[in-house]
Amino acid sequence: MFTFSILIPTYNSAGTLAVALESIAAQTETSVEVILQDGNSGDNTVELAKSFGEKLPGLRVYSEKDKGIYDAMNKAMVRATGDWLIFLGSDDVFHSEDVLEKVGVILSDTNAHVLYGNAMIKGDTGWAKDGDIYDGPFDLPKLLNQNICHQAMFYRRSFVVNEIGEFNTDYKKSSDWDFNFRCWAKKPFEYVDMIIADFAAGGFSTHSNDTRIVEDFVDNLMNYFQIDLFHPLINTPTFIFYPMVLEKQKREAPFRFKVRQWRKRILGKFK
Numbered sequence: 001m002f003t004f005s006i007l008i009p010t011y012n013s014a015g016t017l018a019v020a021l022e023s024i025a026a027q028t029e030t031s032v033e034v035i036l037q038d039g040n041s042g043d044n045t046v047e048l049a050k051s052f053g054e055k056l057p058g059l060r061v062y063s064e065k066d067k068g069i070y071d072a073m074n075k076a077m078v079r080a081t082g083d084w085l086i087f088l089g090s091d092d093v094f095h096s097e098d099v100l101e102k103v104g105v106i107l108s109d110t111n112a113h114v115l116y117g118n119a120m121i122k123g124d125t126g127w128a129k130d131g132d133i134y135d136g137p138f139d140l141p142k143l144l145n146q147n148i149c150h151q152a153m154f155y156r157r158s159f160v161v162n163e164i165g166e167f168n169t170d171y172k173k174s175s176d177w178d179f180n181f182r183c184w185a186k187k188p189f190e191y192v193d194m195i196i197a198d199f200a201a202g203g204f205s206t207h208s209n210d211t212r213i214v215e216d217f218v219d220n221l222m223n224y225f226q227i228d229l230f231h232p233l234i235n236t237p238t239f240i241f242y243p244m245v246l247e248k249q250k251r252e253a254p255f256r257f258k259v260r261q262w263r264k265r266i267l268g269k270f271k
Contacts, residue, residue, distance in 0.1 A: 002058060003031035003104055005082030005157065009072035011039040013090035014048050016200070023093035025055040029100035033058035037076040039066045045090075070167040070175040077160065083107075085155045087176075091200035092151045095120060099196055103154060112190035113159035114183050119149035123201030134199070137191040140184060140233065144221070145240045147177040148189075151197035155183070173210035178220060185224040217241050218248060229253060230260070 006024055010017060024034055034056050036049045040063055049061045060079065066072045073087055084107060094100065107115060118136065121128040127146065128134050134149055164182050167175040183189070218241055221227070221234060229235065229249050236242060249257040 002033040002082035003084060003107075004029070004033070004100055004154075005080035005085050006032060006034045007073060007076035007080060007085060007087050008034065008036045008090055009039070009066075009069050009076065009087075010036055010041060010045050010049070010090045011072075012041045012043045012045060013038075014041070014043040014045045016091035017045060017048055018052075020088060020090055020093055021049065021052045021056065021059075024088075025052065026097045027094060027100045028098045029104055031082075031104075032056075032100065033060065033080070033082055035076045035079050036061045037066070037072040037079075038063040039068075039072055040064060067169055068172055070169045070171070074166040074169070077157075077166065080157060083157060085157050085160065086153065086196075087150045088197065089151065089200065093198050095195040095198055099194070102194065103192065103196070106192055107154065110190055113156045113187050114153060114180075114189040115192060116148050116153040116189055117192045117194040117196040119152040119197050119199040120195050121201060122198050125201045128201075130201070133195060137193075138189070140188075141238065143180065143184060144233070145238070147174065148180060149197070149199050150176045151199050152195075153180075159183075159186075171210055171213040171216075174213045178213060181221065181224050214241070218244050230256065 008020065021034070024032065036059065038046055038049070038061065046061055046063045049059070053059055062075070062079070064075075066075060077085065103115070103117075116138075119134045121130060121132040121134055124130050135146065138148055163186055164179070167179050169175065171178055218229075218234060222229070225233070227233060229245060229252065233239075234242070234245050239245065
């Protein structure tokens with residue numbers, strides 16, 4: 001069995017894919033399979049990928065119609081056989097040739113189900129600048145406000161298969177954020193102070209919107225972590241969706257909401 005399954009969703013990615021595959025082929029860790037899940041590209045993505053068969057003996061290429069990036073990632077997960085999963089974009093690369101070797105040593109001695117490090121940002125995004133190291137250790141309040149780059153994350157495959165399941169394909173841009181909440185609710189992650197991958201800005205996740213996940217965000221957190229609307233984790237101005245929490249409190253628990261507002265005003269007068 002392979003140690004790592006590297007899962008790459010592609011669609012018309014011939015312009016960038018070679019760099020990503022070369023990055024994998026250069027790794028000093030060789031217990032690697034690569035599952036390239038293509039969405040019936042109209043360019044030569046598939047032919048280019050197959051040309052790496054000699055450099056990457058663990059490469060398997062599939063091309064079939066899908067319903068988007070996360071559907072492709074789900075398909076790839078089903079086909080994976082490695083102990084640990086990592087998802088790369090077709091324009092992402094590992095930061096150094098020994099990344100997987102170093103991570104493998106850590107994973108061989110961890111009880112964590114998810115391990116993550118940092119990503120170096122290549123190009124400007126709405127949430128990071130070119131050259132930024134994104135983004136250090138996370139606790140749950142931090143994760144509530146920003147996601148970890150999935151290019152810097154390793155998921156224990158047995159944990160995903162047995163306890164988490166697939167990405168929610170209703171979330172077209174940020175299903176990996178939702179996926180991470182579901183994982184964290186089972187067990188917190190382990191951080192390693194290492195740059196895992198270089199994240200190429202400008203792709204789908206950089207510029208697209210995901211209104212559906214915003215609509216479901218608070219309800220999902222309440223469900224995953226078994227908390228109510230007044231739990232301090234989400235009932236705080238530091239939570240980016242706090243206005244939505246207040247609206248739900250007013251609508252679904254008006255009496256409790258009014259009592260809490262009254263207490264705040266009274267306590268404020270004595271400060």
